[in-house]
Amino acid sequence: MLKAAFDPVQLAIPFFVLAIILEILLGRFGKAKANYETRDTAMSLSMGFGSTVAGLLLGSVIFATTVWIWNHRIFTIPMTAIWAWVVLFLLEDLTYYWFHRLAHERRIWWASHVNHHTSTHYNLSTALRQTWTGGVAGTWLLWLPLTFLGFPPAMVAIQKGVSLVYQFWIHTEAIKRMPLWFEAVFNTPSHHRVHHARNARYLDANYAGILIIWDKMFGTFIPEVDEEPCSYGTVKNLGNFNILHNVFHEWVGIAKDVAASPRHALGYIFGPPGWSHDGSRDTSHTLKAKWRARVEAESGDQAGVGAP
Template sequence: MVKEYLTVEQLDQIGLPPIIPYAAPVMFALVLGEWALGLYKKRNVYHNKDFWAATAIGLTNVIISALIKVATFGFALFFYNLVPWTVPSKWWSYVLCLIVIDFCRYWAHRIAHEQRFWWATHVTHHSSKQYNFSVSFRLGWTQHIKIIFFIPAFLAGFHPVVFFICHQIEVLYQFWIHTEFIRKLPKPIEYIFVTPSHHRVHHAINDKYLDKNYGSTLVIWDRIFGTFQPEEERPIYGITKPVNSFNPVYLVFHEWMDIFKDISKAGSLKKTFKILFGRP
């Protein structure tokens, strides 16, 4: 099969199905439903300032994604065009691409918890002491640099359109697992897929829950690589060093500011490297 080399212009002309924007009304309806259910059950599910901070962070992320779309396409195409092979755009290639992306997301997520530089791109998502659907909106504005973790998917030869569709599906999957109202699901589902129960553990700061359950859609990677932890005691959410702010800009950049402060006092390249890539 002769490979068709693509340009950014061609990819832009093809267009991508805006799966997440189409899903947005449903997502906000579910947020409203979760909020109403919390009131009915007299549970403090939503904190007003926390919710609006998450919404502001999420909407800004949508704008940033639109602004850097050409750069993102260009990055993907560079590596896709680098290899002479391609994966045919058949139904099974979407399934295979989802699995490859999910594997990449596992390692991107794990490294974001194990190295401070990458933690700065991710900490925003964990800084809420609440756990509800709106937490899925809290994605750091610098997270887009983590596209480098998906180079293997581009080099595998997946068409960029296939990649971006599958990646939107992966991102959308994250929404429904951010809730306390869905308890444990039947064992076959809990064994293979990431569920709200698994992800509650991931967002918790309980000692036994720290740095567990990195899976995005499939929890099998955690089982294979020894990072799986079932939900047992009640999770306590947030980060070990609370931010205590609802300012969206501060929530996104506070860890970056701390890193720069520490680097300014480092005094050597060795210490600077340790600050950047040591554990958070």
């Protein structure tokens, strides 16, 4: 009940490799949309390997903390009960939604998550750009309440792995849309392309893991529209393939901001990405506001054309 008998992510690695190779081949032969760039793909693969190493380094601390929480649990939920897996599926997916949303809305967690968004391409290899510093940032703490409720740590670990495996296939441009009923309930390539887009229209949206219903419930869902294709990367793309810069640049940025303005340290650490004490920088909120104002102005101009 403490350690999972298997790791869904590890079992899926051969599938990941074969799927990436297949997507590359389909793209090369013009059978599917698949943009790959050698240095970018190498970066994604290196980040995936580094994330695994980072996870091992902090694994004992996370495991020990989880075991302590388990020893003080409220209930004991059986791993053999089907209802328990259904409930855990929903609760873990909801937990992922809030983790993911906070990872975009709070700079300290964005610093650990941003490397997943640094690629200017969107393909299956992008899914491998996983965090190196999430353990240090404490993102794993959000899952501890599940263990405190009484879900065995092994059970939670398996469900987290299932979620990650699911999210692999949605990192693609090869699939345009799934059936309407599927798009309405589940996270899909179309929904997740929006999440990875740097267009002002699409910022801060579609945080779902498996179920897109959470975004619809909490007002963060934005559909992909054909008239505005997704442009990928971060608001200000890094423009290099230096892996250390990709992984740590936002942490360095936080340190510089705090050193330059210690009175506003809390804002620079826990405020939204782009926050500044003098308002001189753009956040996602201000970028979207500017976009809306521009759209409204253009609509007004068009409405006025030909008016008497």
